[in-house]
Amino acid sequence: xxxxxxxxxALNIQEGKTATLTCNYTNYSPAYLQWYRQDPGRGPVFLLLxxxxxxxxxxxxxxxxxxxxxxxxxxxxxxxxxADSATYLxxxxxxxxxxxxxFGTGTKLQVIP
Amino acid sequence: DAEITQSPRHxxxxxxxxxxxxxxxxWNHNNMFWYRQDLxxxxxxxxxxxxxxxxxxxxxxxxxxxxxxxTEDLPLTLESAASSQTSVYxxxxxxxxxxxxxxxxxTQLSVL
Numbered sequence: 001x002x003x004x005x006x007x008x009x010a011l012n013i014q015e016g017k018t019a020t021l022t023c024n025y026t027n028y029s030p031a032y033l034q035w036y037r038q039d040p041g042r043g044p045v046f047l048l049l050x051x052x053x054x055x056x057x058x059x060x061x062x063x064x065x066x067x068x069x070x071x072x073x074x075x076x077x078x079x080x081x082x083a084d085s086a087t088y089l090x091x092x093x094x095x096x097x098x099x100x101x102x103f104g105t106g107t108k109l110q111v112i113p
Numbered sequence: 114d115a116e117i118t119q120s121p122r123h124x125x126x127x128x129x130x131x132x133x134x135x136x137x138x139x140w141n142h143n144n145m146f147w148y149r150q151d152l153x154x155x156x157x158x159x160x161x162x163x164x165x166x167x168x169x170x171x172x173x174x175x176x177x178x179x180x181x182x183x184t185e186d187l188p189l190t191l192e193s194a195a196s197s198q199t200s201v202y203x204x205x206x207x208x209x210x211x212x213x214x215x216x217x218x219x220t221q222l223s224v225l
Binding site (some may be wrong): 004008009031032035036042043044045046047049089091093094098099100101102104105106 | 144146148153154155156157158161163171174186205209210211212213214215216217218219
Protein backbone atom coordinates (compact mmCIF):
# COMPACT_ATOMS: atom_id res chain seq x y z
CA UNK A 1 0.00 0.00 0.00
CA UNK A 2 0.95 3.63 -0.40
CA UNK A 3 3.32 4.97 2.26
CA UNK A 4 4.82 8.37 3.02
CA UNK A 5 7.89 8.60 5.24
CA UNK A 6 9.25 11.68 6.94
CA UNK A 7 11.97 11.65 9.54
CA UNK A 8 10.08 11.47 12.81
CA UNK A 9 13.08 12.68 14.79
CA ALA A 10 13.32 16.41 15.34
CA LEU A 11 15.87 18.32 13.29
CA ASN A 12 17.91 20.87 15.22
CA ILE A 13 20.01 23.35 13.28
CA GLN A 14 21.87 26.56 13.98
CA GLU A 15 20.39 29.87 12.88
CA GLY A 16 21.69 30.91 9.47
CA LYS A 17 22.27 27.35 8.26
CA THR A 18 20.26 25.52 5.60
CA ALA A 19 17.69 23.05 6.87
CA THR A 20 16.93 20.05 4.67
CA LEU A 21 13.88 17.88 5.29
CA THR A 22 13.15 14.63 3.49
CA CYS A 23 9.92 13.07 2.27
CA ASN A 24 10.06 9.55 0.83
CA TYR A 25 7.14 7.66 -0.64
CA THR A 26 6.64 4.09 -1.79
CA ASN A 27 4.38 2.02 -4.02
CA TYR A 28 3.22 5.04 -5.91
CA SER A 29 4.06 7.70 -8.51
CA PRO A 30 2.22 10.88 -7.44
CA ALA A 31 1.34 13.59 -9.92
CA TYR A 32 2.26 16.27 -7.40
CA LEU A 33 3.60 16.83 -3.91
CA GLN A 34 2.82 19.62 -1.47
CA TRP A 35 4.63 20.95 1.60
CA TYR A 36 2.90 22.51 4.59
CA ARG A 37 4.01 24.16 7.82
CA GLN A 38 2.21 23.45 11.09
CA ASP A 39 2.65 25.40 14.32
CA PRO A 40 1.53 23.98 17.69
CA GLY A 41 -2.23 24.18 18.15
CA ARG A 42 -2.80 25.37 14.58
CA GLY A 43 -3.83 23.86 11.29
CA PRO A 44 -1.29 23.22 8.52
CA VAL A 45 -0.49 26.12 6.20
CA PHE A 46 0.39 25.52 2.56
CA LEU A 47 3.92 26.45 1.49
CA LEU A 48 4.86 24.96 -1.88
CA LEU A 49 3.56 22.69 -4.63
CA UNK A 50 5.73 20.74 -7.06
CA UNK A 51 4.40 18.63 -9.92
CA UNK A 52 5.87 15.42 -11.33
CA UNK A 53 7.27 17.15 -14.41
CA UNK A 54 9.13 19.73 -12.28
CA UNK A 55 12.52 19.06 -10.75
CA UNK A 56 12.70 22.09 -8.48
CA UNK A 57 10.53 24.91 -7.15
CA UNK A 58 11.59 28.00 -5.21
CA UNK A 59 9.82 30.60 -3.12
CA UNK A 60 11.90 33.16 -1.25
CA UNK A 61 14.12 31.13 1.15
CA UNK A 62 12.31 27.87 0.40
CA UNK A 63 13.26 25.29 -2.21
CA UNK A 64 11.62 21.97 -3.01
CA UNK A 65 12.98 19.21 -5.23
CA UNK A 66 11.11 16.22 -6.59
CA UNK A 67 13.01 13.11 -7.71
CA UNK A 68 10.50 10.65 -9.16
CA UNK A 69 13.23 8.03 -9.69
CA UNK A 70 14.29 8.05 -6.04
CA UNK A 71 10.66 8.61 -4.98
CA UNK A 72 11.80 11.46 -2.79
CA UNK A 73 11.21 15.16 -2.21
CA UNK A 74 13.63 17.42 -0.37
CA UNK A 75 12.54 20.64 1.31
CA UNK A 76 15.21 23.25 1.98
CA UNK A 77 15.07 26.40 4.09
CA UNK A 78 18.11 28.60 3.51
CA UNK A 79 19.38 31.15 6.04
CA UNK A 80 17.13 29.57 8.65
CA UNK A 81 15.67 31.71 11.44
CA UNK A 82 14.18 30.81 14.84
CA ALA A 83 10.79 31.81 13.39
CA ASP A 84 11.13 28.86 10.98
CA SER A 85 10.80 26.46 13.93
CA ALA A 86 7.70 24.36 13.26
CA THR A 87 6.61 20.97 12.01
CA TYR A 88 6.77 20.50 8.25
CA LEU A 89 4.46 18.09 6.49
CA UNK A 90 4.64 16.67 3.01
CA UNK A 91 1.46 15.66 1.25
CA UNK A 92 0.60 13.87 -1.96
CA UNK A 93 -2.53 12.54 -3.63
CA UNK A 94 -4.01 9.28 -2.46
CA UNK A 95 -3.62 6.44 -4.93
CA UNK A 96 -6.57 6.52 -7.28
CA UNK A 97 -7.64 9.99 -6.13
CA UNK A 98 -6.01 13.02 -7.80
CA UNK A 99 -8.06 15.39 -5.66
CA UNK A 100 -7.62 13.53 -2.35
CA UNK A 101 -4.54 14.45 -0.38
CA UNK A 102 -2.78 12.35 2.23
CA PHE A 103 -0.04 13.52 4.58
CA GLY A 104 3.20 12.31 6.10
CA THR A 105 3.72 12.41 9.86
CA GLY A 106 5.86 15.54 9.62
CA THR A 107 9.33 16.56 10.79
CA LYS A 108 9.77 19.00 13.64
CA LEU A 109 12.38 21.63 12.91
CA GLN A 110 14.04 23.61 15.69
CA VAL A 111 16.26 26.53 14.69
CA ILE A 112 18.64 27.43 17.50
CA PRO A 113 19.69 31.09 17.83
CA ASP B 114 -11.26 38.12 4.62
CA ALA B 115 -12.43 34.67 3.65
CA GLU B 116 -11.71 31.98 6.20
CA ILE B 117 -12.46 28.50 7.47
CA THR B 118 -13.66 28.12 11.06
CA GLN B 119 -14.13 25.07 13.22
CA SER B 120 -16.15 24.77 16.39
CA PRO B 121 -15.82 23.96 19.15
CA ARG B 122 -12.07 24.30 19.70
CA HIS B 123 -12.17 21.78 22.53
CA UNK B 124 -14.76 19.12 23.34
CA UNK B 125 -14.97 16.49 26.02
CA UNK B 126 -17.62 13.80 25.68
CA UNK B 127 -18.47 10.38 26.98
CA UNK B 128 -18.27 7.04 25.22
CA UNK B 129 -21.43 6.27 23.28
CA UNK B 130 -22.61 9.85 22.84
CA UNK B 131 -23.26 11.42 19.45
CA UNK B 132 -20.97 14.36 18.71
CA UNK B 133 -21.01 16.85 15.84
CA UNK B 134 -18.06 19.01 14.90
CA UNK B 135 -18.75 22.08 12.79
CA UNK B 136 -16.78 23.39 9.83
CA UNK B 137 -17.71 26.59 7.98
CA UNK B 138 -15.82 28.22 5.10
CA UNK B 139 -16.49 31.53 3.40
CA TRP B 140 -14.37 30.97 0.27
CA ASN B 141 -17.22 29.31 -1.62
CA HIS B 142 -14.99 26.28 -2.24
CA ASN B 143 -16.69 23.20 -3.61
CA ASN B 144 -14.16 20.80 -2.08
CA MET B 145 -14.14 20.16 1.67
CA PHE B 146 -12.29 17.57 3.75
CA TRP B 147 -12.13 16.22 7.28
CA TYR B 148 -8.88 14.87 8.72
CA ARG B 149 -7.82 13.53 12.09
CA GLN B 150 -4.30 13.95 13.40
CA ASP B 151 -2.72 11.52 15.83
CA LEU B 152 0.85 11.04 16.98
CA UNK B 153 2.66 8.63 14.68
CA UNK B 154 -0.06 8.70 12.01
CA UNK B 155 -0.01 12.18 10.60
CA UNK B 156 -3.18 13.56 9.04
CA UNK B 157 -5.59 10.89 7.87
CA UNK B 158 -8.55 11.59 5.62
CA UNK B 159 -11.94 10.76 7.18
CA UNK B 160 -14.53 12.05 4.70
CA UNK B 161 -14.62 14.50 1.85
CA UNK B 162 -17.09 16.32 -0.39
CA UNK B 163 -16.74 17.73 -3.87
CA UNK B 164 -19.95 19.71 -3.72
CA UNK B 165 -23.47 20.03 -2.31
CA UNK B 166 -25.10 16.64 -1.70
CA UNK B 167 -21.81 14.87 -2.49
CA UNK B 168 -20.01 12.95 0.29
CA UNK B 169 -17.31 10.26 0.13
CA UNK B 170 -15.45 8.02 2.52
CA UNK B 171 -11.76 8.53 3.12
CA UNK B 172 -9.05 6.37 4.69
CA UNK B 173 -10.57 6.10 8.17
CA UNK B 174 -14.33 6.65 7.85
CA UNK B 175 -15.72 3.98 10.19
CA UNK B 176 -17.77 5.56 12.97
CA UNK B 177 -18.01 8.95 11.22
CA UNK B 178 -20.51 10.57 8.86
CA UNK B 179 -20.82 13.89 7.05
CA UNK B 180 -23.55 15.76 5.20
CA UNK B 181 -23.30 18.61 2.71
CA UNK B 182 -26.50 20.65 2.41
CA UNK B 183 -24.80 23.87 1.31
CA THR B 184 -21.43 25.01 -0.02
CA GLU B 185 -20.21 26.61 3.21
CA ASP B 186 -20.63 23.80 5.76
CA LEU B 187 -19.46 20.22 6.22
CA PRO B 188 -20.34 18.98 9.73
CA LEU B 189 -18.65 15.81 10.96
CA THR B 190 -20.73 13.49 13.16
CA LEU B 191 -19.45 10.75 15.41
CA GLU B 192 -22.48 8.48 15.70
CA SER B 193 -21.41 6.77 18.94
CA ALA B 194 -18.15 8.21 20.26
CA ALA B 195 -15.38 5.77 21.17
CA SER B 196 -12.14 6.37 23.08
CA SER B 197 -10.23 5.54 19.88
CA GLN B 198 -11.75 8.68 18.38
CA THR B 199 -9.92 10.93 20.81
CA SER B 200 -7.90 13.06 18.43
CA VAL B 201 -7.42 16.48 16.88
CA TYR B 202 -9.79 17.02 13.96
CA UNK B 203 -9.05 19.37 11.09
CA UNK B 204 -11.35 20.60 8.41
CA UNK B 205 -9.97 21.83 5.07
CA UNK B 206 -11.35 23.36 1.92
CA UNK B 207 -9.98 24.04 -1.53
CA UNK B 208 -10.79 25.42 -4.95
CA UNK B 209 -8.39 22.81 -6.37
CA UNK B 210 -6.94 20.25 -3.92
CA UNK B 211 -4.13 19.46 -6.34
CA UNK B 212 -2.97 23.05 -5.78
CA UNK B 213 -3.39 23.63 -2.05
CA UNK B 214 -5.66 23.06 0.93
CA UNK B 215 -6.78 25.67 3.47
CA UNK B 216 -7.14 24.34 7.00
CA UNK B 217 -9.13 25.39 10.03
CA UNK B 218 -7.54 25.66 13.49
CA UNK B 219 -8.75 22.26 14.60
CA THR B 220 -10.98 20.72 17.26
CA GLN B 221 -9.41 18.81 20.14
CA LEU B 222 -11.85 16.00 20.99
CA SER B 223 -11.51 13.84 24.08
CA VAL B 224 -13.76 10.81 24.50
CA LEU B 225 -13.79 9.54 28.09
